[in-house]
Amino acid sequence: MPWKGEKDPYKIWLSEIILQQTRVEQGLEFYKKFIFHFPSVSDLAQTPDTEIFKLWEGLGYYTRCKNLIITARHIAIDKKGIFPDTYAEILALKGIGPYTAAAIASFAYNLPHAVVDGNVFRVLSRFFSISTPIDSTAGKKIFASLANELLDKKQPASYNQAIMDFGATVCKPKIPLCSSCILQTQCVAYKKGIVQLLPVKEKSIIKRNRYFYYFIITYNSKIYVYKRKENDIWENLYEFILVEKTSPVTIDINSMARLLTDTIDTKKFKITGITKVYKQQLTHQTIYAQFIQVDLFTVLSNPAYDLIGKEEIKKLPFPKLITSYFKDHPLFKI
DNA sequence: AAGCCGGGGAT
DNA sequence: ATCCCAGGCTT
Structure with a gap:
């Protein structure tokens, strides 16, 4: 590396x-x-x-x-x-x-500060058999102070590198290599037979479903894009004109046309295509997205939307969901 | 203290 | 499908 x-x-x-x-x-x-x-x-x-x-x-x-x-x-x-x-x-x-x-x-x-990453949490919690949740405030304090006690102050860089490498290659999350581990005889969790149970996390992630309907609106060979704002996923990335729903919408031309007329201020358009459902798995949410291609016959007045040429669009950053769409539908074909 | 922020790979 | 990754920021 x-x-x-x-x-x-x-x-x-x-x-x-x-x-x-x-x-x-x-x-x-x-x-x-x-x-x-x-x-x-x-x-x-x-x-x-x-x-x-x-x-x-x-x-x-x-x-x-x-x-x-x-x-x-x-x-x-x-x-x-x-x-x-x-x-x-x-x-x-x-x-x-x-x-x-x-x-x-x-x-x-080479300053004497111990790193505490996912590897270090795992190694220390097993070696000392500490079941305090690593995602609790108490756990973060315990493991941080323990790591700093153990740190070799004469060679902090090497020590930090070593303990992380050890966690990544030997003391692995699912299938740790205990049988060949040089610390096996000193590892308290191994002695107790609870290596698999450590480290402990207390918080579980709650997922929600979101349904995105992206309208690829073409006007005069250009396409409308929108730069995402704060307080949601993908801040600063670009996307197309989006209608979001909390439950799926029936996929036909008429329902999609209704969605669009609720969003933009004109009916002067024609839907030319609807894609399959794209699925994107994030940490806290699952996104189901469809892309609806639209030919527009009049300009939109919403200043939040930018009308961008296809060559310029290639320079903008998009979320994976949309680059996946580009892969299946190259812009020059739209 | 709790919730949120991506995408990919291993299991 | 679930967990985890050389975590950090906001509320």
Whole structure:
């Protein structure tokens, strides 16, 4: 992995943001792409938001990208391009919490701060047989202080790297390699036979269903798009004109036409196609989406909608749901 | 303290 | 279908 042994705080920071709640295999290509486009923090800071979001497209958790931009510009402008070198200053940056601050502080500056990520929670809870839920306030305190006690203060970077690697390769979530584990005789959970039961989480995720009807409205060879706002998924990404329902709508031309006339201020259109149902599984919700292609014969007056040419649309960032649609329906065919 | 934010891979 | 991932922010 290109960030292992890396000492440039900018590159460490970038890799850690990309890897938040993201597997190494999934983040690797994004990291390479970002380093290629933005060798330094000033390169990143000077680039327009939309271009950066386009590179982040498909990686998910888009607030990370928003905060990445904010922090890049803060460092480039307010800090004259110099990355902060104390734990407290690093922690104060947007998008950086306790884990990422400890990772940067130890990897870049060899400061004695223990990382506590999913791997560390798992290793410590099993090795010491601690059943305090890791997603509780008490649990976070216990595991953080325990991790800092155990930290090798003389080589924090190596220690942090080692315990995470151990969790990722040996003390794995579902099928830990206990039979070949060098810590087997010291592992309390193994002794008790409760490795599979640890770590404990107390909160369960509640999912809801959402039904999206996207109208691909073409007028004068251009298409209407909309930039998503805050307080919902996919902030700062683009989409088409959306009608959302809490329950599915019957799929025929007439029902779709009614949906559209409830949303836009004209009846001068013709529906030319309706796609299959696309399903997108998110952490807290399942989205079912259909795309309805529409030819429009008059302009819309809603200023929130942007009428964009097909070549320009290719430069905008879209959620996976919509890039999946593009895959099946290339824009030049619309 | 609780809820929300994506997408992908393993099981 | 469920869990988890080099977590953090908002309410």
